[in-house]
Amino acid sequence: MADYGAEGILLAGAGRALLLQLADPAVGRGVHEHSTYAGRTINRLMGTLTYVYAVVYGTEEQVKAVRRKVNRAHVPVRRGDNDTTPGYNAYDPQLQLWVVATLYDTAVTIIEKIYGPLDDESADAMYRDYARIGTVLQLPPGLWPEDRAAFRRYWDGRIATLRAEDEGVLVGRGLLYPKHTALWYRVIIPPARFLTAGFLPEQLRKDFGLPWNERRQRRFDRTLRVLAVVYPKLPRAIRHWFKDYCLSELDKELRENREPVRRRASLP
Numbered sequence: 004m005a006d007y008g009a010e011g012i013l014l015a016g017a018g019r020a021l022l023l024q025l026a027d028p029a030v031g032r033g034v035h036e037h038s039t040y041a042g043r044t045i046n047r048l049m050g051t052l053t054y055v056y057a058v059v060y061g062t063e064e065q066v067k068a069v070r071r072k073v074n075r076a077h078v079p080v081r082r083g084d085n086d087t088t089p090g091y092n093a094y095d096p097q098l099q100l101w102v103v104a105t106l107y108d109t110a111v112t113i114i115e116k117i118y119g120p121l122d123d124e125s126a127d128a129m130y131r132d133y134a135r136i137g138t139v140l141q142l143p144p145g146l147w148p149e150d151r152a153a154f155r156r157y158w159d160g161r162i163a164t165l166r167a168e169d170e171g172v173l174v175g176r177g178l179l180y181p182k183h184t185a186l187w188y189r190v191i192i193p194p195a196r197f198l199t200a201g202f203l204p205e206q207l208r209k210d211f212g213l214p215w216n217e218r219r220q221r222r223f224d225r226t227l228r229v230l231a232v233v234y235p236k237l238p239r240a241i242r243h244w245f246k247d248y249c250l251s252e253l254d255k256e257l258r259e260n261r262e263p264v265r266r267r268a269s270l271p
Contacts, residue, residue, distance in 0.1 A: 007114045007121075007129055008059050009246040012234050016109040017048055018199030022175050023105040023165075026207055029091040029098055031171020037080045045188070053249040055106065058139050059132045060246065065253055070139055099142045101161065107133035108158055112202060116227050117234055126151060167210035175211045197223070 025031045054073055057065040080093035091098070111129065115121060121129065127150075134147045148154040167175070179196050181188065200213040201223035208215050234242070 006243065007118075007125065008110065008132055009056070009243040010114065010117075011242050011245045012117055012230070013110055013113050014052075014245065015195075015198050015230075016113045016202055017052075018179070018195055019112075019202040020105045020109040021178065022167075022199060022203060022207060022211055023109070024102050025171035025175045026165050026167040026210065027098065027101050028166075028168045028171065029089070029095070030101065031168055031174065032082075032088060033080045033091040033093060033098075035170035035174050036082065049249060049252075052245070053253055055136055056246045056249050057253060058136050061250060061253070064257060065250065066139060068253065068257055073140060094141055096142055096146050099137055099140060100146055103133060103137035103142065103147075104154070104158060104161075106136065107154070109202070117231050119231075130154070162204055165204075165207065167207060172211055179211070179213070198226075201226075 025034060050072070054069040057069040061069075077093035081091065083090040093099075107130070110133065111121070111126075114129075130151050134144070137147060138144050148157050179192070179199070181192065196213070197219070200208055200215055201219070203211075203213065205215070240247075
C-alpha cells in the first residue's frame with residue numbers, strides 16, 4: 004500500500020473523522036458523558052493514532068499494549084436507556100464499525116486528494132489494514148463490509164441519514180472553538196477548522212455550525228491543489244515523522260513498564 008497509512012498528511016483529516024464519529028448519536032452521548040477530549044485534545048488524538056499505527060505497523064507487543072489500553076478506556080463508557088435518551092456501550096460492534104469506518108474513509112479521502120485515485124492493489128491493501136483496526140478489538144470480522152464496494156454502500160447509507168445531536172455538537176464545538184488552551188493550539192485551530200469543514204458533508208457542516216460558501220470552497224480547492232504538488236515532494240522521513248514518533252513513544256512506555264518488573268524480580 005506504499006505506506007499510505009503512515010503519511011502525516013492524514014492529520015489534516017483528524018477533525019473530519021472525529022466529527023463524523025460524534026455525529027452518531029450514541030457515540031456523541033458516550034463521549035459527552037465520559038470523555039475529556041475538550042481538555043486533552045492532543046493526548047486523545049495521539050492515543051487514537053498510536054493505536055492505528057501500532058495495529059498497522061507495530062510489533063505484536065505494541066499491538067497487545069494498545070489493545071489493553073483501549074479496552075481499559077472503554078470499560079466505563081456504557082449506560083442503559085433513561086427517560087430522555089437511549090443508552091450506549093463502547094463495546095457495541097455497530098459503534099465500533101462506525102468509528103473504524105470514519106478513520107478509513109477519511110484516510111482514503113485525504114490520500115486520493117493528494118496522490119490521486121489509488122490503484123486496486125493499493126486500495127485493497129489499505130482496506131484490509133483498516134479492517135484490522137477494528138478486528139484487533141471486538142469488531143467481529145464478518146461485520147466489516149467484505150470489500151470496498153460493500154463498504155461504499157454501507158457508508159453512503161449512513162451518511163444519508165446521519166444527523167448530529169446536541170451532545171455530539173457540544174463536544175465538537177468545544178474542540179473546534181476551544182476557550183482555554185495553549186497558544187500554539189489556538190494558532191493551528193483556524194486552519195484545522197477550515198480543513199475539517201471542507202472535508203465534511205454539507206449536512207454535518209450545518210449540524211456543527213461551520214460556515215461555508217463558494218468563496219470558502221474555492222479557497223479549499225486551491226489549498227488541496229497546492230498540497231498535492233508540495234507534500235509528495237517532501238522527504239519520506241518528514242512525511243512519516245508522526246508515525247515514527249508515536250511508535251517510539253509507545254516503545255518508551257513499554258520499556259518503562261518493564262523496568263519496575265525487572266527491579267522487583269531482582270530483589271532478594
